[in-house]
Amino acid sequence: MQQLEHWFTAFAAFMWGMPLVLLLVGGGTFLVFYSRCLPYLHFRHSIGILLGRYDDPDETGQIPHFQALTTALSGTLGLGNLAGVAVAITMGGPGAIFWMWVTAIVGVATKFYTCTLAIMFRGRDSRGEWQGGPMYVIREGLSRRWLPLAGLFAVTGMVGTLPVFQANQLVQITRDVFAIPLGWARADAHFGYDLLIGALLAAATLTIILGNIQRIGRVTAALVPGMVLFYLLLTLVILVQHAAQIPGALALIFSDAFTGHAVASGALGTVILMGVRRGAFSNEAGIGTEVMAHGAAKTSEPVREGLVAMxxxxxxxxxxxxCTALVILITDVWQGQATGVTLTAEAFEDALPGAGAYLLTLLVIFLSLSTIITFWYYGAKCFGFLIGAEYQHHYVWIYGVLIVVGSVVSLKTIIGLVDGMYAMMAIPTMTATLLLAPKVNAAARRYFNDYSAGRH
Structure with a gap:
């Protein structure tokens, strides 16, 4: 097992070298200027689209704009926001949060382009149903010589969206907060507990995902807004209590972003790489998974979905x-030995003694479940693209087994595998996006000209 952990960690480190950072951040920055900052000027209009003012149930697609966004967010608003932030701080220092912000700022433009293309170049699967995603964008939008990139995305997407990270961290926090204190598991021997919780999680997931994207859309539309509001309220209470420490935490983030002194021993490259890695895992801009969710939206207007996605x-x-980063930094628990979601739980417990860890655990359960549900949809679409949509229902049983496997494997092994595959997914996604960016610009000019003239 240690050898596997070493291989996967080395694989992720190799994939997340400076060339990939330049592709994601540099490519995103190019799109910011290539669009002349157009997406950033239309947040108000994007909210109007999100609220259903332009919905047409008769248009091509499977779910409304709002459900497309909540489905995409259920894949991103997960443990990347809790455990991922903690990993970024422990491995890259507080400065890694600054580079996460950078990926988000340029990610607005990246998502506008990738998800506009998701509608513009939808394709039919082997059952004749319309589908979206980077593999279809490549197949429909580029020449046949680019088809290997579509296959690369489907293979890496199927592995990169495995439920192992979410299952692992859900089991970890329930074990640390409940099982060990109550004597249900020992700190040095908890394989049986991990296996049991993994099996229960797999059963709950299979109950939901044996439906379809419409069911997933309804579940995420119900869960995601409530989870976001609950989490923001929880962190707001903590931040108000520690308001005097917030300026110091922000100053630490900015200073460490350009020195790396806090954790990475002056290795600025480590701070940047870790921030970009965790930022990409958090918001998935340029990775391509969210393109599959937005590609299912009921719309015939590509630019509209790009505006929602951004x-x-x-x-x-x-x-x-x-919010997560500030809670961890103002409580100072990040300088201890804990990592992953356990570190975040310690921060909440430190800020809200007797209740913080339990409230966070409740949130993690729902966050993990919603992300696992959405990741099944992504993996099934990749599986169907490779072997035929009529066979993709078999993927559900593979997925269920891997939830259990993820529950008992080490966190470092899982981070290495998933991070490495996320990096490989970005290569076909960003390549196709940069090649097809002129088509997005042309569509955006037409759309906003019509919008200004009152034709939308």
Whole structure:
């Protein structure tokens, strides 16, 4: 097992080298200027779309704009916002949060482009149903010589969206907060407990996902807004109590972002790479998973879905991840030995003694479940693209087994595997986006000209 952990960690470190950072952040920055900051000028209109003012139930697609965004957010508003932020701080220092913000700011433009393309180049699967996602964007929008990139995304997407990280961290926090204190598991021997909780989680997940994207859309539309509001309220209470410490925490983030002194021993490259890695895992801008959710939206207007999708990094990283980071930093628990979701739980317990860890655990249960449900949809679409949509229902049983496996494997092994695959997913997604960006600009000019003339 230690050898596997070493291999996966080395694989992730290799994939997340400076070339990939330049592809994601540099490519996103190019899109910011190439669009002339157009997406950033239309947040008000995007909220109007989100609220259903332009919904047409007769248009092509499977779910409304709001459900498309909540489905995408249920994949991003998960443990990347809780455990991922903690991992970023422990492995890259507080400065890594600054680089997470950078990925979110440029990610607004990236998501606008990738998710506009998701509608613009939808394709039919082997059952004749319309589907969206980077593999269909590549197949429908580029020449046949680019088809290997579509296959690469489908393979890496199927592995990158495995439920192992979510299952692992859900089991970890319930074990640390409930099982060990109550004597249900020992700190040095908890395999049986992990296996049991993993099996229960798999059963709950299978009960929900044996439906379809419409059911997933309804579940996420009900869960995600409530989870976000509950979490923001919880963190607001803590931040108000520690308001005097917030300026110091923000100053630490900015100073460490350009020195790396806090944790990375002056290794600025480590701070940047860890921030970008965790930012990409948090908001998925440029990775491509969210493109599959937005590709299912009921709309014939590609730009409209791009405008909805660009709200994701703002909600996910700039708002929720920042709240998590501030709670961890103002409580000073980040300088201890804990990591992952356990560190976040310690921060909440330190701020709200006797209740914080329990409230966070409740939130983690719902966050993990919603993300696992959405990741099944992503993996099934990749599976169906590779072997035929008529066979993709078999993926559900593979997925259930992997939930259990993720519950008992080490956190470092899982981070190495998932991070490495996320990096590989970004290669076809960003390549296709940059190649097809002129088509998005042309569609955006037409759309906003019509909008200004009152034709939308």
């Amino acid at each position: 709200l994701g990094p703002v909600i996910d990283t700039l708002l929720v991840c920042t």
